[in-house]
Amino acid sequence: MESEEDRNVVNVRLSESLLAAEERERFWRKVWIESKQLWKIVGPSIFSRVAMYTMNVVTQAFAGHLGDVDLAAISIANNVIVGFNFGLLLGMASALETLCGQAFGANKYDMLGIYMQRCWIVQFLCCFLLLPFYILATPILKLLGQSDDVAEQCGVVSLWLIPLHFSFAFQFPLLRFLQCQGKAWVMAWVSVVGLVVNVLSCYVLVYVWDLGLVGAAISLDISWWLLVLAGYGYMVCGGCPLTWTGYSMQAFSGLWDFFKLSAASGIMLCLENWYYRILILMTGHWKDATIVVDALSICMTISGWEMMIPLAFFAGAGVANELGGGNGKGAKFATQVSVGESTVIGALFCLIIILFCDQFAYIFTSTSDVVQVVHQMAYLLALTILFNSVQPVLSGVAVGLGWQARVAYINIGCYYIIGLPLGILMGWVFNLGVKGMWGGMILGGTAIQTAILVIITARCDWDKEHPTVGTDRGNRFAPTQPGGTGINSPASPSRNGLYLSWRLRKSLDNNPRPWKPSRVIGEEVPESEGSSGDDVVKGEKALEGDGGTARAVKSVHERVYAGTRKKVGTMADGEDGDDSGFRWRGGEGVSGGAEDGDANGRRVAFGGESGCDY
Incomplete structure (x- = not known):
């Protein structure tokens, strides 16, 4: 006659088999x-x-x-x-x-x-x-x-x-x-x-x-x-x-x-x-x-x-x-x-x-x-x-x-x-x-x-891992506009620098990428927290620059911006772009330094006398 222990062993094995x-x-x-x-x-x-x-x-x-x-x-x-x-x-x-x-x-x-x-x-x-x-x-x-x-x-x-x-x-x-x-x-x-x-x-x-x-x-x-x-x-x-x-x-x-x-x-x-x-x-x-x-x-x-x-x-x-x-x-x-x-x-x-x-x-x-x-x-x-x-x-x-x-x-x-x-x-x-x-x-x-x-x-x-396709070269051509409707705008972080085809874009809209806020502007980033890339300052303090941004990257989602400094009182024409290569025409440029930049430290002139964040 089967003992209780034998029956338990059989039941466990049967359960494992069913689960498998x-x-x-x-x-x-x-x-x-x-x-x-x-x-x-x-x-x-x-x-x-x-x-x-x-x-x-x-x-x-x-x-x-x-x-x-x-x-x-x-x-x-x-x-x-x-x-x-x-x-x-x-x-x-x-x-x-x-x-x-x-x-x-x-x-x-x-x-x-x-x-x-x-x-x-x-x-x-x-x-x-x-x-x-x-x-x-x-x-x-x-x-x-x-x-x-x-x-x-x-x-x-x-x-x-x-x-x-x-x-x-x-x-x-x-x-x-x-x-x-x-x-x-x-x-x-x-x-x-x-x-x-x-x-x-x-x-x-x-x-x-x-x-x-x-x-x-x-x-x-x-x-x-x-x-x-x-x-x-x-x-x-x-x-x-x-x-x-x-x-x-x-x-x-x-x-x-x-x-x-x-x-x-x-x-x-x-x-x-x-x-x-x-x-x-x-x-x-x-x-x-x-x-x-x-x-x-x-x-x-x-x-x-x-x-x-x-x-x-x-x-x-x-x-x-x-x-x-x-x-x-x-x-x-x-x-x-x-x-x-x-x-x-x-x-x-x-x-x-x-x-x-x-x-x-x-x-x-x-x-x-x-x-x-x-x-x-x-x-x-x-x-x-x-x-x-x-x-x-x-x-x-x-x-x-x-x-x-x-x-x-x-x-x-x-x-x-x-x-x-x-x-x-x-x-x-x-x-x-x-x-x-x-x-x-x-x-x-x-x-x-x-x-x-x-x-x-x-x-x-x-x-x-993080899909970085298009984060550098692709962004230079990526369309964007003030008001947060562009690919690289803070209003659409799930599309930031990410290449996807039509079907993949559609899927991504229903499953947005997790996003974290930027670090404090100008904050020093340790070398261990940096990452490689042409647009990355690694282990150094992000510095302010004229007509561009020096930046450091903590992780795939968190970027440190020192602020993009636009020329004050001059036209923001096609040659006066920011660090990502986006160029806007019309309106007078306004100061976009670290003290008054947006969360990304960027400010650009567009179609009016005052710049608008994007």
Whole structure:
């Protein structure tokens, strides 16, 4: 007979089992809810990115069946010449994610259109500066060791891809403009139409009209400009009544500052985007270079195709959203869900590559030698896809945590100080060829970078983190106004220096960030209480200054201001701004020293004879 003690043990174990089952059910319910929210946002973006990238894949596939030299030429033109400029312009357009997100969240809807026009101007000028890469493609490729036949063909194709190059200057800002309003689905449907047109035009131009590589290039030009015109038509024909109010001369102001911000974003993306493209350029020095270039380009195209999925996960925005609401555990959970689902997708593609390693190359070529080399590289491709399913998501999380500079240093160190030299060592010194170089770049670059990101993310103290995206550079452009309705006004502290997209802004309004009052003006802050940053005085007394503010930071919420001293009795024109870069016109400036500043120690002239606090 069972004793009372045995029955108690059984009851305890049963209770523990029930609690564990309930906890598991609660956990998977949370995963399901988070996944639904995630895919509502990333679904249209993934669809759009994959469809647009598929246009390049289709063009390369049509050209590949013309011959080995044709495949090598279109591959280098797409992956190197266009890819080099694509990465730079795409990265530069990402500045709009910060600026348009802030403007939309502050209800300054008209500023979205102005920011986009400003981005158009900057990117259009940059396109002219990048034209030599297209015009001089042949001599550049010959200098880098590519064969004469491939270099000559690639030079011809590159000239015909110049219209595609200029379409990026309009398409990328337009895409960011729509995404910040939660209208990514517009470009998703437009991308489907563009893809259909690309397939049909490619077939007609390449095979029916027998234009060869030139026809393939023209089909890309037509498809991408169709995307631009369709998106532009939606915008001006009433699709964005609040954010598009027509062309404005304000777009020509602040171009240099905008260029510096967008160039910094572009270079960060390029450090990663150019890494494996260097591999294609360096294959020209090996035996049977045309075959190797063809095979490697096919692998890079497949890898880039799959990478559109993790790049569209917007994990950084989700993390910033949770941290903005003071929910560190929620940010951690959003990271786990994003990384987990992206890894599952990457593992699925990895398995597909391994299972069909001797077949997928026939999409691009019918040459058995190229197919055989692709088959030999398939396992390296699968490994690259697996790492690339994790790394972009973790990079996005790092951005949401405000670790941009840290990630930039990690990228430089892993890719160009460790990965590239190791690849060259294995490829040439150990005579392992292109597979050795690729393997070295994976192990020395991508694998180490992913491991470092996993470690620093796992060790992150989520409750102490703070979304700092846009706190410095973004605020220089952020719209604000007297009376406390701007992004950076004390009346709206939950939006202070925080970049969020439309959906995240909406969520943040319902879950405001905790805010604490400023410290006493001019108070000395110990070094242990300071923090890093260009606008921070650490361990020193905050000093008064003319036309600006010296300030110290105690924590992520508490700032010490000495007071912004405005010139007394002079016009507060566009050059007489405060430390954050906000410039106001009209009215006479009044003294805004520490003795009569507001809680933030700032006072600015606006539209009258006396300044007003903001």
